[in-house]
Amino acid sequence: MSFDSFSDFLAMGGHGLYVWLSYAIALFVIVINLVSPVLRKKQLVSELVRRLRREKNAS
Amino acid sequence: MGKLLPWFAIVTAALLVSGIVWALAFAPSDYQQGNSFRIIYIHVPSAILAQSCYMLMAIAGAIGLIWKMKVADMVAKSSAPIGATMALLALVTGAIWGKPTWGSWWVWDARLTSMLILLFLYLGVIALNSAIESEATAAQATAVLALVGLVNIPIIKYSVEWWNTLHQPATFTLTERPAMPAEMWVPLLVMVIGFYCFFAVSLMLRTRNEILHRERRARWVRELIEKQ
Numbered sequence: 001m002s003f004d005s006f007s008d009f010l011a012m013g014g015h016g017l018y019v020w021l022s023y024a025i026a027l028f029v030i031v032i033n034l035v036s037p038v039l040r041k042k043q044l045v046s047e048l049v050r051r052l053r054r055e056k057n058a059s
Numbered sequence: 060m061g062k063l064l065p066w067f068a069i070v071t072a073a074l075l076v077s078g079i080v081w082a083l084a085f086a087p088s089d090y091q092q093g094n095s096f097r098i099i100y101i102h103v104p105s106a107i108l109a110q111s112c113y114m115l116m117a118i119a120g121a122i123g124l125i126w127k128m129k130v131a132d133m134v135a136k137s138s139a140p141i142g143a144t145m146a147l148l149a150l151v152t153g154a155i156w157g158k159p160t161w162g163s164w165w166v167w168d169a170r171l172t173s174m175l176i177l178l179f180l181y182l183g184v185i186a187l188n189s190a191i192e193s194e195a196t197a198a199q200a201t202a203v204l205a206l207v208g209l210v211n212i213p214i215i216k217y218s219v220e221w222w223n224t225l226h227q228p229a230t231f232t233l234t235e236r237p238a239m240p241a242e243m244w245v246p247l248l249v250m251v252i253g254f255y256c257f258f259a260v261s262l263m264l265r266t267r268n269e270i271l272h273r274e275r276r277a278r279w280v281r282e283l284i285e286k287q
Contacts, residue, residue, distance in 0.1 A: 002087050009084065012094035015159055019097050022152045023079065026101040029148045030075070030257055033141055037264035044271050048284045051275075 067260045074253030081246035089243075098156040100247055103230055104254035106149035109177060110212055112142035112258060116184070117209045120202030130266075132198035133273070135205065136188055137265035141258060143181035150174055161225055169218035170226035173211055180208040194273065 003009040012019045082100035089096035116138040123132035153171065154164045165171065184201045191197035219228050230237055230247065237244040274280050 001084060003084065012097070013088065015093060015095035018095050018155050018159055019083075022098045022101050022155050023083070025151055025155075026105070026148060029105075029144050033144055033257070033261045034264070037261065037268055040268050041264070041271070044268060044275075045284065048271075048275060048280065052281065052284050 064260065064263055067256055067263070071253060071256035071260050074249055074256060078246055078249040078253050082250060085242075086246050087240070087242055092160055095156060095159045098152050099230070100250045102149060102152040102156060103247060104251045105145045105152065106174065107251055108254045108258055109142055109145035109149055109174075110215060111255070112138050112145060113177060113180070113205070114209070114212060116142060117202075117205040120198070120205045123198050124202045124206075129273070130270075132194070132202075133266050133269040134262065135202060136198065137262055137269055139181055139184045139188065139201070141261050141265070143178060143185060145254075145258075146174065146178040146181055150178060166225055168224045168226055169222035170215065170224050173215040173218050176211050177208075177215060180204070180211065183208075 010016055010020075078100065082097055086097065086100075088094045116135050119131045119135035119138070122128050123135060150171070153174075157166070158164050184204055187201050187204060188197050191200055216229075218224060219226050230239070230244065231251075271280060
């Protein structure tokens with residue numbers, strides 16, 4: 001552990017804002033890149049389900 | 060691909076969580092830069108990934124162009140948004156790191172400028188993909204753009220040697236030991252591998268969506284949907 005206390009850890013030797021901001025943005029970018037394809041898949045599948053149902057009703 | 064995905068996801072989560080905890084709490088602070096140096100654990104992996112992803116996109120585009128392989132086109136298209144966000148992440152964390160270290164958010168330095176061009180190349184590929192209606196034509200056009208833009212990759216790599224720049228030289232090289240102590244570079248290596256695994260997961264998810272979309276009229280997709 002390179003910090004003596006939790007407040008030291010948060011302060012990052014006066015660079016807390018820079019360090020935590022960087023990590024927060026990185027986390028956001030990673031999560032977006034994983035969540036958006038999952039949501040897109042749900043959307044694609046529901047579109048396909050709807051089309052299949054339409055075709056069945058028509059025939 | 061479907062069987063590999065959960066394993067990649069678990070490995071990615073394990074590497075990124077351990078890497079981030081290590082980077083933030085256990086790695087020693089830099090004697091000159093203090094704790095702002097911890098931004099390196101985000102900045103370097105995202106910059107490396109942005110360039111690797113670009114090379115993958117260009118190679119996949121070339122394969123699609125030469126052998127008319129559809130999956131290669133889909134991989135090329137799927138890698139563009141990931142690479143763009145990684146280039147943006149590298150630039151933003153670089154700016155945040157630059158402020159306490161150089162005293163400025165941005166300088167028109169060779170490394171920074173060539174990285175910005177990389178971001179614009181990605182945005183160009185994404186825009187071209189969405190502007191062209193025909194999937195085959197879009198794949199050809201973006202492959203050509205990606206291949207032309209490939210010239211930027213060695214420029215990024217050697218920018219710190221060819222020009223007088225503020226940016227420090229590469230942390231990792233294949234031939235030499237890193238200039239920093241092991242307590243500093245081992246977590247960085249963990250983060251780099253974690254970012255690559257994350258890229259594999261995200262790329263697989265996106266490529267599968269792309270396949271599902273393009274094969275939406277195929278019999279196997281219909282059978283898959285009927286099972287749901």
